[in-house]
Amino acid sequence: MARRILPGFPLALGITLVYVSIIVVLPLGALVFKAASLGFEDYWRIVSSPRAVASYRVTALSALGATAFNLVFGMALAWVLVRYRFPGRRFVDALVDLPFALPTAVAGIALTTLFAENGWFGSVLAEICVKVAYTPLGIMVAMAFTSLPFIVRTVQPVLEDLDPALEEAAQTLGGSDRSIFLRVILPLLAPALLAGLSLSFARSLGEFGAIIFIAGNQPMSTEITALLAFIRLEEYDYQAAAAIASVLLITAFLMLAVTNILQARALRYTARG
Amino acid sequence: MKIRLDNVVKTFETFRAVHGVSLEIESGELVALLGPSGSGKTTILRMVAGLEYADAGHIYFGDEDATDIPVRDRGVGFVFQHYALFPHMTVAENIAFGMKVSKVRRDKTAIDARVTELLRLVQLEGLAERFPGQISGGQRQRVALARALAVDPKVLLLDEPFGALDANVRRDLRRWLREIHQELGITTLFVTHDQEEALDLADRVVILDKGQIVQQGTPEEVCRNPASAFVMNFLGDTNRFTAAVSDGVARLGEARIPAPGFDDGPVEIFLRPSDLGWSSSGAGIPATVARVIDRPAGRRILALTTTGEAVELDVAPETQVSAREQGIITIERARVYATG
Amino acid sequence: MNVPTRNRPPRVGDAPAFRRALIGIVLTFVAIVIIAPLAVIGYQAFSQGFAVYAAAISHPDTLHAIGLTVVTALIAVPINTAFGVAAAWAITKFDFWGRRFLLVVIEIPFSISPIVAGVAYLFVYGLQGLFGPALEQADVKILFALPGIVLASMFVTAPFVARELIPLMQAQGRDLEEAATSLGASGWRTFFSVTLPNIRWALLYGVVLCNARVMGEFGAVSVVSGNIRGQTNTLPLHIELLYHDYQTAGAFAAASILALLAVVTLIAKVLLERQGAGRARRRPALAAPVAAPKTASAEISS
Numbered sequence: 001m002a003r004r005i006l007p008g009f010p011l012a013l014g015i016t017l018v019y020v021s022i023i024v025v026l027p028l029g030a031l032v033f034k035a036a037s038l039g040f041e042d043y044w045r046i047v048s049s050p051r052a053v054a055s056y057r058v059t060a061l062s063a064l065g066a067t068a069f070n071l072v073f074g075m076a077l078a079w080v081l082v083r084y085r086f087p088g089r090r091f092v093d094a095l096v097d098l099p100f101a102l103p104t105a106v107a108g109i110a111l112t113t114l115f116a117e118n119g120w121f122g123s124v125l126a127e128i129c130v131k132v133a134y135t136p137l138g139i140m141v142a143m144a145f146t147s148l149p150f151i152v153r154t155v156q157p158v159l160e161d162l163d164p165a166l167e168e169a170a171q172t173l174g175g176s177d178r179s180i181f182l183r184v185i186l187p188l189l190a191p192a193l194l195a196g197l198s199l200s201f202a203r204s205l206g207e208f209g210a211i212i213f214i215a216g217n218q219p220m221s222t223e224i225t226a227l228l229a230f231i232r233l234e235e236y237d238y239q240a241a242a243a244i245a246s247v248l249l250i251t252a253f254l255m256l257a258v259t260n261i262l263q264a265r266a267l268r269y270t271a272r273g
Numbered sequence: 274m275k276i277r278l279d280n281v282v283k284t285f286e287t288f289r290a291v292h293g294v295s296l297e298i299e300s301g302e303l304v305a306l307l308g309p310s311g312s313g314k315t316t317i318l319r320m321v322a323g324l325e326y327a328d329a330g331h332i333y334f335g336d337e338d339a340t341d342i343p344v345r346d347r348g349v350g351f352v353f354q355h356y357a358l359f360p361h362m363t364v365a366e367n368i369a370f371g372m373k374v375s376k377v378r379r380d381k382t383a384i385d386a387r388v389t390e391l392l393r394l395v396q397l398e399g400l401a402e403r404f405p406g407q408i409s410g411g412q413r414q415r416v417a418l419a420r421a422l423a424v425d426p427k428v429l430l431l432d433e434p435f436g437a438l439d440a441n442v443r444r445d446l447r448r449w450l451r452e453i454h455q456e457l458g459i460t461t462l463f464v465t466h467d468q469e470e471a472l473d474l475a476d477r478v479v480i481l482d483k484g485q486i487v488q489q490g491t492p493e494e495v496c497r498n499p500a501s502a503f504v505m506n507f508l509g510d511t512n513r514f515t516a517a518v519s520d521g522v523a524r525l526g527e528a529r530i531p532a533p534g535f536d537d538g539p540v541e542i543f544l545r546p547s548d549l550g551w552s553s554s555g556a557g558i559p560a561t562v563a564r565v566i567d568r569p570a571g572r573r574i575l576a577l578t579t580t581g582e583a584v585e586l587d588v589a590p591e592t593q594v595s596a597r598e599q600g601i602i603t604i605e606r607a608r609v610y611a612t613g
Numbered sequence: 614m615n616v617p618t619r620n621r622p623p624r625v626g627d628a629p630a631f632r633r634a635l636i637g638i639v640l641t642f643v644a645i646v647i648i649a650p651l652a653v654i655g656y657q658a659f660s661q662g663f664a665v666y667a668a669a670i671s672h673p674d675t676l677h678a679i680g681l682t683v684v685t686a687l688i689a690v691p692i693n694t695a696f697g698v699a700a701a702w703a704i705t706k707f708d709f710w711g712r713r714f715l716l717v718v719i720e721i722p723f724s725i726s727p728i729v730a731g732v733a734y735l736f737v738y739g740l741q742g743l744f745g746p747a748l749e750q751a752d753v754k755i756l757f758a759l760p761g762i763v764l765a766s767m768f769v770t771a772p773f774v775a776r777e778l779i780p781l782m783q784a785q786g787r788d789l790e791e792a793a794t795s796l797g798a799s800g801w802r803t804f805f806s807v808t809l810p811n812i813r814w815a816l817l818y819g820v821v822l823c824n825a826r827v828m829g830e831f832g833a834v835s836v837v838s839g840n841i842r843g844q845t846n847t848l849p850l851h852i853e854l855l856y857h858d859y860q861t862a863g864a865f866a867a868a869s870i871l872a873l874l875a876v877v878t879l880i881a882k883v884l885l886e887r888q889g890a891g892r893a894r895r896r897p898a899l900a901a902p903v904a905a906p907k908t909a910s911a912e913i914s915s
Contacts, residue, residue, distance in 0.1 A: 006790050007800030009707050015699035020718055023767050027733035028721070030743050034736045073642055080639045083624070084632060092640070094883045095647050100822075101875035101882075102650070103829025105849040106868040109856050110650035113657060113865075120649065145646060165357035167625055168324050171344045172351040173371030173424055177625045183374065185625065187361045206726025209831035209849070213856065226728040226832070233732060233836065238741045245732040252724045269361045269404040326622055344622055 028249065035246035038239055046243040055225040056247070058136055062224075063204035066143035070200050073144075074151030075193070081152070082159045099148045104209025111142055112214040134216030139224060142211045143204035150203065154196035155189055162188060191266040198259035205251060274335050274427040274460050275300045276321060281330035283316050290316040292484040293330065298428075301458045303451075305471035308481035309507065314464045315432055317481075321462060322430050323347045334427060350421030350459075352431040356413045358405035364416050365401040368392070371424035391419040394453065411442040418450075422457070431463035435470060447474055468508050472496065480504055502610040505543045512544045512584045515612065523609055526558035526578070527601075532609040541610045546573060548606035549586035551594055557601040560584060564596055576602060654872045657865035669866035677844075678851035679870065684759070685847060686827045689766040693823055697774025698816070702804070704775075705782040706790060716779070722771045730768045731836025734761065757839030762847060765833040770823045777819035777891065778812055785811060818882070818890035825878040829871055 035043065046052065080086075081093050099107065115122045115132040122133060132138045162185065170180040208226040216222040223231075225248055232241040276298040283291040291313040298304050306314040319325040321332060323344030331340045339347060358367050365388050372384045379387075392398050395415040405413055414434065421429060434450065435443040451474055454461055465471050471478045472492040479489040488500040499505040502513075516523040516530070519537050523530045532540060550557075551574055560576040563583075567573075572592055576584045584602060588594065626632065659666055669675060700719060704712055722730065736742040738755040748755060755761050789811070793803040809816075831849040838845040846854060848871060855864035885891065 004707055006706050006787065006794055006803070008702060008804070009709075012699040012703035013707075013709070015696060016703050016715065016719075019696040019700075020715070020771070023764065023771055024718060024721055027730065027737050027768065028725075030736040031729070031733035033743075034741075073639075073646075076635060076639050077643070079626065080636055083626060084636055086636055088640075090883075092643055094879055095643065097879055097882060098647050098651065098875060101825050101829075101878040103831060103849050103871045103875070105831040105852050106654065106829070106871045106875075107650060109852065109864055109868060110653050113861075114649055114653050120653065121645070145650070148646065163355075163357065164624070165353045165355065166359060168344075169351065169353055169357040169359075169420075170370070170374070171622075172322055172324070172347075172349055173374065173420070174345050174348075174376070175370070175374040176345065177628070179374040180625050183370070184359055188359075190361075202724050206724075206729070208726060208728045209835075213853075226726050229728055229732055230836065233735065238735070238739075241732050242736065245726075245729045248726050248729045252726070252729075256724055270406055323622060 031242060031245055031249065034238070034242040038243060042239070043243050046240045047247050051219050051223070052225070052228060052244060052247075054220045055223050055228045058139065058222060059205060059224045059226075062136055062139040062143055063201050065140045066147060066204045067197055067201045069140070069144045070148055070151050071193070071197060074148065074196065074200075075155060075189075078152045078155040078159055082156055096149050096152050099145050104146060104207065105213070107145055108142060108210040108213035111145060111210065112138075115141060115214065133214050134218075134222065136222055138214035138216070139211050139222060142214050143207055146207050146210050147200040147203040150200040151193065151196035154192045154199070158189055158192040191263050194262050194266055195259065198255055198262070202252060202255045205255070206248060275333075276428055276460060276462070277333040278317070278321070279331045279333070281317070281320060281327045281332065283313070283320060283325060283328050285316075290484055291320070291327075294481075294484070294486055295330075296479060296486065296489070298460060298462060300460055303454050303461045303474065303476045304463075305475035305478045306462065306464045306481060307466070307468060307471040307478050307507075309466060311483075312481040313484035314466075314481050316484075318430050318432055318462060318464045321428070322349045322351050324351070348424070348427045350424065350426030350429045352414075352417045352421050352429070352434055354433045354436055356405070356417040358413055358416055358420070360405055363402050363404055364397065364408070365392070367405065367416055368420045368423050370420065375424065387423060391423055394422070394456075395419045409442075410438050411446055414438065414446060418453070422459075426459070429459050429461040431461070433465055434463055435467075436465075443470075450474065472508075480507065482507075499608065502541055502543060505608055505610070510546050510585060512546065512549070512586075514542045514544070514582065515539055516542050518609075525604070525607075527556045528558060528604045529556070530604065530607045530609060535609060535611065539612045541612055543608045543610065544584075544604060545606070546585045546587040548604065549584070550603040550605060551576075551586060551588050551592060552601050552603050555601050555603055557603040558584070560600065560602050562594055562596050562598045562600070565594055578602070651872060651876075654865055654868050657861060658869040660865075661862045665862050666866050666869075669860075669863040670870070672863065674846070675848075675851060675863070675867055678846045678848045678867070681759070681762070681846065682828050682848040685762050685766055686824055688763050689770065689827050690820060690824050693767055693770055693827075694774050694816070694820055696771070697778055697819060697823075700775045701778035701782050701812075702808075704779055706787055719775050720772050722768055727765075727769050727830065727832030727834075728836060731765055731833040734765055734768070734833075734837050738764075756837055757845055759845070761837040762834050762845065765837045766827045766830050769830055769833050770826045773823035773826065774816065774819035777815045777822075781812055781815045782808075814885050814888040814890040818885045821878055821881045821885065825874060828874055 038046070077096065081089060081096075112133055113119050115125070115138060117123065117126050117131070117133070119133070125132060130137070132141055166184055166188070167180060170184045175183070206226060208224075208230070211224055212227055215224065215227070217227055225244060229241050229244040229248065232238075232244060278294055278296040280293045280295050281291060282289075282293055294313070294317060306317060308314045316325060320327050323339075323342060327340060331338055333339060334347070359370065362370065368388045368391050369384050372379050372387060388401070392401055395418060397412060397415055397419070400408055400412065405416065408416070435446055438446065447470060463474070475492065477489060477491055478495050480487050480495060482503050488495055488504050495504065496508060499508060505511055506513075514525055516525050517538065518532045518535045518540050521531065521533050521535065523532045523535075523540055523542060525542060530542060558578050560578045562574055563577050564575040565572055566575065567590075571587050571590050572594070574586050574588060574594060576586065578584060586602060626635070700715075703709075704716060735756065737744060738748060738761060739745045740749060755764070789807050790803050793807045798806070829849055830847075831853070834847055835850055835853070838847065838850060848867060852864050852867045852871070855867060882891070
């Protein structure tokens with residue numbers, strides 16, 4: 001190991017390790033320990049109970065829907081912000097981060113009020129017989145709101161830095177707008193899109209605050225997994241809470257791993273041969 | 274395909290990049306646009322390609338007015354300064370791109386065959402499946418050329434084609450590009466700021482300054498007969514003097530330089546280091562040697578004239594000369610320009 | 614001869630009809646998705662007049678919730694900042710075994726549901742947990758009290774400062790600090806007069822975002838706080854309580870304070886970004902255009 005030239009290594013690393021251990025590792029370890037102490041059969045019974053499975057279903061499907069919406073809208077928003085000049089562009093650019101800055105509980109009551117049957121949007125949608133609040137659609141709306149900035153903010157810098165000569169080269173070679181977008185621009189955005197997608201999806205899976213207000217929280221239909229863990233706690237069923245929380249934890253780690261693999265694949269062309 | 278530019282003008286914001294340039298490039302000719310940065314040479318190239326629109330004037334491809342033809346339909350092959358290879362496509366996919374997106378449908382075997390043929394032409398047969406990030410700069414350059422040639426362009430345009438390469442690679446590629454041009458006979462226009470590159474490679478050199486053509490001609494014409502002080506200066510090292518003309522003769526120290534056709538009055542005299550000599554006597558400029566620099570091809574003397582002007586001159590390698598020596602700078606050739 | 618002045622040839626997507634349509638659609642959605650929620654908060658907060666709003670804000674329970682939220686931030690944010698600086702210093706100025714792994718661990722809280730974090734803390738400090746019984750005997754209250762709220766807040770915001778500093782300090786390298794040290798400066802002196810001036814905007818940026826998250830955290834805090842009205846209710850929890858009590862005006866009045874905090878945060882963010890903050894993270898290596906949870910580690914490994 002190279003000699004350390006700068007001072008402060010023991011102190012800085014010491015603080016870091018103590019903090020990470022107490023704040024991050026210890027609680028997660030305790031959760032895993034608690035879930036593991038259940039024994040496989042009990043664990044499986046809890047995590048595969050119909051109510052739990054229904055919660056996975058609604059959580060995962062809503063997260064998929066929200067992420068799909070964000071893929072299209074986030075990509076369009078990033079494109080508009082980078083490629084076009086129009087009045088109010090900087091204002092919109094700043095507003096994109098609102099879902100990150102706005103506390104989730106605040107977002108939750110605001111969205112619920114908007115989409116309730118007597119709300120600004122809910123009343124309009126009621127006329128075409130679409131119910132959002134207290135349905136899975138509402139979960140999707142809350143998820144889409146809270147994870148909206150991810151795709152915009154991962155795609156935007158890459159789009160800004162895209163070498164204009166690549167597009168020009170494709171034009172001189174006779175490419176139409178459509179084929180240049182599909183064959184050149186989109187593949188170059190793909191790693192960033194994937195990163196944004198997985199962040200957006202992971203955030204949607206774990207979101208709690210914004211959803212519980214709008215979801216209706218009916219077991220088997222509009223109860224998300226995070227809420228189920230919370231309910232088990234309130235029922236003093238700590239083992240079930242631990243087991244269900246561990247499912248969320250494992251999913252989060254799986255998402256991280258999958259993201260890294262997908263990104264490595266998408267970026268394989270940057271590997272030096 | 275013959276290319277003709279007729280009084281083309283281009284202004285960016287407030288900066289006028291190209292002032293009324295007219296230029297003809299014969300079919301099959303290899304022409305260099307040579308000039309310092311900001312001279313408008315790249316803008317002209319991009320207007321020919323359709324990557325910029327001319328504000329005024331016309332560009333003809335053969336007899337057809339191409340001014341308003343969009344870039345994708347113009348049928349040019351363009352090699353970008355930094356190649357602009359698609360980083361996510363292999364070498365073969367890069368070369369095939371133009372054929373795949375073309376309105377003319379080609380089947381896969383035809384495309385593959387053409388890619389193989391082009392890879393052979395640019396001598397990169399083994400690298401078809403590599404990504405651009407995995408090959409050297411010179412190889413990328415050749416892929417860029419193959420990609421541009423794949424769509425059978427009417428004209429080949431290259432923007433500083435060797436600018437980003439090492440000196441050795443540059444010399445090899447230059448010779449190789451010349452060979453390819455001879456083989457294909459495609460009308461080619463390239464941009465460079467390197468006079469050696471332009472003179473080495475081109476049939477004809479077009480020299481630009483501040484958005485205007487200052488001279489065009491064969492390498493011989495522009496070298497032997499630079500039209501202005503700017504061209505003289507730009508094409509190689511020079512020593513510049515001011516002198517006065519009287520009766521068609523300019524005097525520089527003891528030397529008499531014929532200046533036929535110049536009115537009496539001040540002129541600028543340009544002397545190439547290789548057009549000067551060093552002698553102990555004779556009619557010339559008295560000077561003192563300040564320093565001697567040895568180079569493979571000869572010796573360069575840095576001398577100070579008695580009037581305090583610094584002069585550089587090249588002499589044969591065996592010339593015996595050392596610092597602080599006094600002598601005479603003799604003049605074999607000189608060019609006289611009106612004071613600008 | 615007279616050719617009208619044209620500007621640049623169209624780039625992909627520059628066809629006027631397409632351009633206008635896309636801008637129109639996107640702005641409509643921005644209005645629906647982003648602006649409307651903000652507007653409805655203000656509308657609802659003042660729907661029954663200013664007097665009701667003022668009364669709701671000045672209700673003792675609301676004031677207590679505001680106070681608890683501020684105290685939590687005053688404790689959690691500085692500690693978090695110190696940790697972020699220490700972690701960035703250790704990770705970017707030194708090479709050591711396990712550096713990449715440490716980076717991954719620091720980023721973990723980003724990927725984890727706040728509910729999971731809250732539940733996890735129960736199993737450390739709760740009666741069912743590792744230290745619960747011992748804490749009970751010693752009569753130390755962590756859960757359902759301020760310490761638990763602070764700890765949970767620190768978990769969810771652990772990466773905030775570190776992830777702003779690490780990419781930036783990585784990009785800046787070690788030359789300046791090494792030069793200062795070779796000139797005889799002490800470690801603290803080097804940090805305060807050489808490192809800090811170069812990272813101050815990024816540091817402040819991280820602090821602003823960290824603060825916004827601490828003050829707004831809901832899920833993790835709602836598990837560990839016990840929701841005791843007038844005692845362990847932070848502002849977001851208080852909003853939930855009022856909302857479920859059908860005190861809509863009161864809930865939105867409290868929400869308007871947090872919405873204002875969000876707007877102030879956004880403004881601070883824009884101002885700090887003008888100073889160059891936030892860029893190192895958003896623009897990672899050229900070869901790898903990814904701003905992912907692993908951005909920092911990807912940069913370090915390259």
